[in-house]
Amino acid sequence: MALSVVILAAGKGTRMQSSLPKVLHPIGGVPMVQRIINTVNKLGSNKLGSDPIYDIDVNSINLVYGHGADLLKTALSDNAVNWCLQAEQLGTGHAVQQAAEFIDPQDDVLVLVGDAPLIKAETLRKLHAVKANADVALLTVDLADPTGMGRIIRDASGDNITAIVEHKDATDAQRKITEINTGVMILNGADLLGWLDGLENNNAQGEFYLTDVIAMAAAQGKSIQSAQPESAVEVEGVNNRVHLAKLERALQLENAQQAMLSGATLADPARFDVRGELTVGNDVFIDVNCVFEGTVTLGNNVRIGQNCLLQNCTVADDTVIEANSIVQDAQVGEACQVGPYARLRPGSVLSKKAKVGNFVEMKKSTLGEGAKANHLTYLGDATVGANANIGAGTITCNYDGVNKSQTVIGANAFIGSNSSLVAPVTIGDTATVGAGSVVTKDVEDNTLAIARAKQRHLSGWERPSKK
Numbered sequence: 001m002a003l004s005v006v007i008l009a010a011g012k013g014t015r016m017q018s019s020l021p022k023v024l025h026p027i028g029g030v031p032m033v034q035r036i037i038n039t040v041n042k043l044g045s046n047k048l049g050s051d052p053i054y055d056i057d058v059n060s061i062n063l064v065y066g067h068g069a070d071l072l073k074t075a076l077s078d079n080a081v082n083w084c085l086q087a088e089q090l091g092t093g094h095a096v097q098q099a100a101e102f103i104d105p106q107d108d109v110l111v112l113v114g115d116a117p118l119i120k121a122e123t124l125r126k127l128h129a130v131k132a133n134a135d136v137a138l139l140t141v142d143l144a145d146p147t148g149m150g151r152i153i154r155d156a157s158g159d160n161i162t163a164i165v166e167h168k169d170a171t172d173a174q175r176k177i178t179e180i181n182t183g184v185m186i187l188n189g190a191d192l193l194g195w196l197d198g199l200e201n202n203n204a205q206g207e208f209y210l211t212d213v214i215a216m217a218a219a220q221g222k223s224i225q226s227a228q229p230e231s232a233v234e235v236e237g238v239n240n241r242v243h244l245a246k247l248e249r250a251l252q253l254e255n256a257q258q259a260m261l262s263g264a265t266l267a268d269p270a271r272f273d274v275r276g277e278l279t280v281g282n283d284v285f286i287d288v289n290c291v292f293e294g295t296v297t298l299g300n301n302v303r304i305g306q307n308c309l310l311q312n313c314t315v316a317d318d319t320v321i322e323a324n325s326i327v328q329d330a331q332v333g334e335a336c337q338v339g340p341y342a343r344l345r346p347g348s349v350l351s352k353k354a355k356v357g358n359f360v361e362m363k364k365s366t367l368g369e370g371a372k373a374n375h376l377t378y379l380g381d382a383t384v385g386a387n388a389n390i391g392a393g394t395i396t397c398n399y400d401g402v403n404k405s406q407t408v409i410g411a412n413a414f415i416g417s418n419s420s421l422v423a424p425v426t427i428g429d430t431a432t433v434g435a436g437s438v439v440t441k442d443v444e445d446n447t448l449a450i451a452r453a454k455q456r457h458l459s460g461w462e463r464p465s466k467k
Helices: 032-042 069-075 092-097 121-131 189-197 212-219 241-262
Strands: 003-009 058-065 082-085 108-113 136-142 151-154 161-165 179-188 224-227 264-266 272-280 284-286 290-298 309-315 326-328 355-363 372-380 382-384 395-397 407-409 420-422 425-427
Touching: 003 032, 003 092, 032 058, 032 108, 032 121, 058 069, 092 189, 108 121, 108 189, 121 136, 121 179, 121 224, 136 161, 136 212, 161 212, 161 224, 179 189, 189 212, 212 224, 241 264, 241 272, 372 382, 420 425
Parallel strands: 003 058, 003 108, 058 082, 136 224, 264 284, 272 290, 290 309, 309 326, 355 372, 372 395, 382 407, 395 420, 407 425
Antiparallel strands: 108 179, 136 179, 151 161, 151 179
């Protein structure tokens, strides 16, 4: 059976003390609600067997929104969702009613909350499997302190759920129950639409509770079963920035554990951040305070020094990224050395055994096999041949104020310190540029170019004095 998904994301999140809608605050570099949409999109993509209960066809994703509509629509513009406005926040039942026009009565309906971002696709598949043998499937969890949460009420046998009672409406006896409602459930579409029409708001909050449909289902003799996540953190919601930080750390600890299980040694798992997808090879070492953004792949035997940022890049086997280096949208080959304090900007490519030293910046440039720029250099729009040596303080002058031009440096070339190569210009194979030169014309293979003013000595010259 196909699945209609309803994500409740209309709350303002006053306790966040922010003009940004609560569900747009990031976890692991991704807005909370986007992370939930990503999880929904994974359903059915990883089959757990031949059983059709794991083959989930998501028919629609319906986002119930309210506060910060423009910001939400901009942030989520790449997603195929139905936008369901809840102009007044009158409760969770009222929120789901706003998506009713998009719910196919023939579908099952998965209800998710937009501020619980760590829910896993595997957990939702487990809940879907429970629904295959029940009329309603609830995701519940046991908490040592369930204060403020809706309690799961079961019959005398304990096997069947009969109701969910909100904390404010619960009796003293019911408040001793530790099994709570997470807000995540799967219901038959036709049943849900009928129950929504019968909701009332005669409760302590004066709201239309979605949880009231459980008592309606039980009254009709429906089977109501439950599943639980592996960890309670999956269903924890964010109410303020303290909760946000707690879930961020929980996510990063999970990321750290995954990296270590995949072959990485982390100097300190508590000082390690992944804000995207990180793939590591065997025998990788990652020092403290490193951040990985976007899609990052590290080969075998890679070493990353402390305080590095790697973003949308690949680093091949046996390469060392020294401390305080930044690698963005770049490709680093085998057995290279980068840093410390190096910056590889978008379009940078290092071939095998290339070296970029301290305070070297590259952009849209390729460093050939064995080539090196050891320190204090800028290479922009440049192609550097194999085994070339770029002296300290060298820059490629690639921008004339309007256009950018290419610099080509041949194999085995030697560029002396403090040279400026004014593009477009080509330095030939095994050519040499004398230190301090400003090169504006092509240099042929196997030649020495010296382009600097003749040194003069002036006697009687007075040094400036302080006035």
